[in-house]
Amino acid sequence: MTLHHEVRGRDGTDAPTLILSSGLGGASAYWAPQITALAEHFRVVTYDHRGTNRSGGAGQDTIAAMADDVLAVAAAVGATRFHFMGHALGGLIGLDLALRPASPVESLVLVNAWGRADPHSGRCFDTRITLLEAAGVEAFVRAQPLFLYPAVWMAENGERLEAEIAHGIAHFQGRDNVLSRIAALRAFDAEARLGAVAVPTLVVAAKDDLLVPYTRSLALAEAIPQAVLALSDHGGHAVNITEPAWFDGVVQSFFTGTGIVSPP
Template identity: 55%
Template sequence: MKYEIRGRTEAGAPTILLSAGLGGAGSYWQPQLDALAPQLRVVLYDQRGTGRNREPLPEGYSIAHMVDDVIGILDEAEIGRCHFMGHALGGLVGLELARRCPERLDRLVLVNAWDRLDTHTARCFAVRQRLLDAGGAEAYVQAQPLFLYPAAWLSEHAEWVAQEEAHGVRHFQGRDTLLKRIAALRAFDVSSQLGDIQTSTLVVATRDDVLVPWTASQRLAQGLPNAHLHLFDHGGHASNITDPAAFNSVVTDFLYL
């Protein structure tokens, strides 16, 4: 697994590993780097099957496989413990890591994540898959911003969105990979085990997220013994991009930076 380290590079520096959502790209976290890098060693990576780690995924690919990759990165970089921040699918990776290897984690930040897939989110993924089947990568990527960003923000950032769409088509992870990754998040369910996860956790959600209802984060925070829920009123599914100043402030406060 290829990865990169930003910010502090000295051995033993406090560290955070960032895990993206279904797109899988480490670059998703660009708006957070200025806030995190001055005080932390920041580990970025593209999830297996995407970006610089693009390769065919095995049958039965799961969130557990994704956690194996994270553990491999930590071992390769000789990082014993770290903070972990995951967005949506990346949050599921964080939950499974906290369940399996709590000794590897200091603090956990879950952004628009869930303990089991909500019926509304499942409907959204079904629609996106039909778009992929009917219109190919271009149709899938063109629809993606509708699930990520609020309408007013999309209107104000039309040029940026167009550039992201073009980039998304050029670097599309491939139908087989995408469907295996969607199947992995569909199958994930730790709802009966939340009470066993003791890691100090910040759960972040946005009331106007059209992909993952904020109530999924509420359920997470209620089920985790050491969790705090922070709700933004606006920002959509990707509030770390639409309002990075507010998002970064909440995260750095939680990490005591």
């Protein structure tokens, strides 16, 4: 089964392909703030993870299996080589792909990701699991913004958050799927192999990320040979949503600086 995916941006065989992969929620719509800017330079592919949103079936229970799904999406759009941008769990998928023999990945953008989950992140996930199991889906979804966004941003975007929460409740991916995906990201450990990532890599993080300590991104940037770090003081876990102008700017600078795209 090919997962639900969409292709936007440049056409033609000369257009580089960029695949975007979201985090635990699995939704391609997570990247909406970035599509316009990226589509000027890339054939942009977004997809819904297996078992989430418009992709059917039961979700995968390992990061490697989720990475296999990306390869299937790439084959469906005719991409034998591609650039990859992943947020949190999506970043782990990117690392898995980049570490494979004869990897098809040409560059990586890792957003608030990690080589191995921090114990603090584990406490956060334990709290979310308890909410899901003891209080139900609505409580789980209503708590989600606390782990994604800074307090001020949430205070200033109350109406948007309520719409997001309503959508999350209506399209909840299912208890078993959430639990298996959390287990997969907690089990992932590539720290000892990060030195083998052999492509240009941009590591993006926000210092006020509540879910993933930004020190995990510092460790990625130090261990990956061709990595550069972009660190924001503000923005939270979903920094590409809360600080889109800053985020798009550092991504553009990375792709331009590495020669992947031409300067504007």
